[in-house]
Amino acid sequence: MDKFEIKDDFYLDDNRIKIISGGMNYFRVLPEYWRDRLEKLKALGCNTLETYIPWNLHEKQKGTFDFSGMLDIAKYVKMAQELGLMVILRPSPYICGEWEFGGLPYWLLKEDGMKLRCMYEPYIQHIRDYYKVLFEVIAPLQITRGGPVILMQVENEYGYYGDDAAYMEFIKNLMIENGCEVPLVTSDGPWGEAFDCGKAQGALPTGNFGSKGKAQFEVMKKKIGNKPLMCMEFWVGWFDFWGGEHHIGDLDGHLKDLDDLLSEGHINIYMFEGGTNFGFMNGANYYEKLEPDVTSYDYDALLTEDGRITPKYKEYQKVIGKYMALPEVHLSCHIERRAYGTFGVTRTADLFQNLDNLTAPVENLYPVCMEKLNQGYGYILYESNLPELKRLEKVRLWKANDRANIFLDEKPVLTLYDRELLSGHELKNAVCSNGKLDILMENMGRVNFTPIMEEQRKGIDGGVQVNDRLHFGWTIYPLPMEDLTNVDFGVPAKTGLPGFYEFQFEIDDPADTFLDTDGWGKGIVFVNHFNIGRFWEIGPQKRLYVPGPLLKKGKNTLVIFETEGKVSGSIQFYDEPEI
Structure with a gap:
């Protein structure tokens, strides 16, 4: 039986080993292409694959689990093993990853008062239920049981979020109770208090950063002592958001950092391939304004979104070749592009004439958010008839998120986005004859970072103020757009x-x-x-x-x-x- 240990360095069967890993999420790449990407990872000179595990996909509805098709993590990990790759798993309930709600399932927000990523018992119980099922799938994949998994991560960048040390200990212990036998790590930015707040006793702290690698390792040395240095996320690029610019990494700077990091320690390239935020699974950030991520998670990675080898890949390969004998890999998949x-x-x-074909309407006195209606993603339409309404002079949506298209008598009168939803809006020439008001709300992707995550109910969670008064009496059409x-x-x-x-x-x-x-x-x-x-x-x-x-x-x-x-x-x- 193979043995992987963390001492003054990483050791595989008592032999010192250098981890050169690449990040690629199985849930962002079609299964038909997993082998192609993994072969290219090995050809780069990497000996390890890293991936997050998204709770929100594996348990889309409470108590219903899915590990099939695109979510067949066991198949993915075993495929990596067939190619001689080791694997790092990051099974945190929260993954960030520019992923919808940071990987947390939307239904957590159905519960009033939900508190995330701390020792709040209702949240903790959901994690217990999830880990019981998840570890039945991933525990057999560990190196201690003949699989390729050598490390697992406790939580993810927790030092950026909170300081509940008891929560970190709980997650660590729960992983062990459910069968985790390999060494554990944490990952945080090495600056400020993040590194300290994100640690868990007995787990190796690793760093996440994309520049100044030598300096970052110096900071980490002072904190972890005689332990291996590892950059768990070496950011080779960045993600894009709607309305922003496309991001390109600093290749020359990254190559120098790559060399510096490999000369002193270990690395996970984030991302080796970014892949795609299929469906509604893009996340969002919120600092001064809402910034929903685009569909592509290209990330300026070493492989393009569709798996093509880039010039960056070849330059990284040259540096890795200084530290690892590059294997000869036969790329078995022939993938072509076509312009059709x-x-x-x-x-x-027409949407309005198809509402009853798409969903079962809900009659309610006041608007209700998606989550309360067991809807996670997509759109939701609020409709009401106000026969006495002849002119819409002002409208305000309370506790509403993301984006609203507002219609009078099925004619567009106003579109509100982000902060525009927070204040009242006066309208001119919004005259109607039938008094039919429709509000189409879109979930643009739940924020995946910062405490604003707890305020990510989608649709309208408060009320609709029409001409300075709250209006009651609504027909609500959930539109998840799944079928x-x-x-x-x-x-x-x-x-x-x-x-x-x-x-x-x-x-x-x-x-x-x-x-x-x-x-x-x-x-x-x-x-x-x-x-x-x-x-x-x-x-x-x-x-x-x-x-x-x-x-x-x-x-x-x-x-x-x-x-x-x-x-x-x-x-x-x-x-x-x-x-």
Whole structure:
């Protein structure tokens, strides 16, 4: 039986070993491409794979667990082992990772008063329930039981969030109680109080940073003593948010840091491949304003979002080759890109006329947030009839998050985003005859960092103030957009209103491609019923990655749900991404 230990350094079967790891999350890459990416990781010179584990995907609804398909972590880890790679698992309830709600399940927020990442008993009990099931899957993968897992991480960057030492000890002990047998680590920025607040007794502290590697290791030495130095997240790039700029890493600076770090210790490259925030799984940040992350998690990583080897990869490989004999790896997967050209709209459907086809409405005196209706993601529409309302002069949404499209008599009158939701808005010429008010709210992705996470209920959690008074009496339509099969395309979409746009096209050779969203406003895209993610004309992302395994030879169907009513009569597929 193999043995992995932490002493003055890392030791595998009593032999000193240098960990050169790459981060790649199985849940951001289609399973059909796992082997391709893992082979490229090994060819880089890495001997270890690192991945987070997202609680919110594995337990989408309380008590219902999924470890199949894209979530088959056991298959992923065993595939890495087949290629001779060791594995680092980060099974924290919270993962950050620019992932929706930092990996926490949305249903935690259904409970009033929920407190996260501390010894708050209701939160703690949910973790107990989750770990009992999770460790039945991951414990057999440890090196102590013949698997490749050599390390597991306790929590994640906890020093940035809180100082509940008892909570960190609880998480550590709960992992051990559920079968964790390999050494444990923590990971935090080595500056300020973060490193100290994020530690757990007996777990090796590791550092997360993207520059000044030698200086960071010097700080860590003073704190951990005669223990191995490891950068658990060596940030090679950064993530993008809607309305921001595309981020490119400092290659020359990173190469110097890589060399410095490997000369003194160990490293995990974050990210080796970033992959994609498919569906509604992008996270968000909130400091001065809401910054939801884009669909692509390219991260300026060593592999592109679709797994192509970059010039950066080759430069990193040269540095790693100074410390590790580079293996000869036969890349067994042949993956191509295709530009399929332009296709016209096949048919369209209006949202308002399809509400009852998409969901079961809820009648309520006042608006209710998504979470209270057991909805995690997507959209939610609040509708009310005010026959006496002839003019909408002012509107205010209380305890509302993210984005609202407001309609009178199914005509758009106002769009509110982020802080605009917090104050009253006066309208001009908002005249109506029927008094029908609709408010379409979008969950743009729950914030994945800072204590504002506890305030991430989506939709409207308070009330709607109409012309200086709270209005009561609502019909609520949860719109998770998980199943569009009942959409009635016999009622065409209307100009300027939310709607569905279907495209049917035939191809002979399924391959990776990129959907250009030029001419469209804002929404999501389904390819053969798979939600490939969000688009928004403000950029910086302009094309969505469509992995080849989602396509099929012959007829394919693509559906765009467009919230702004800003549409093009066609779509176009390219063989290159565009930021």
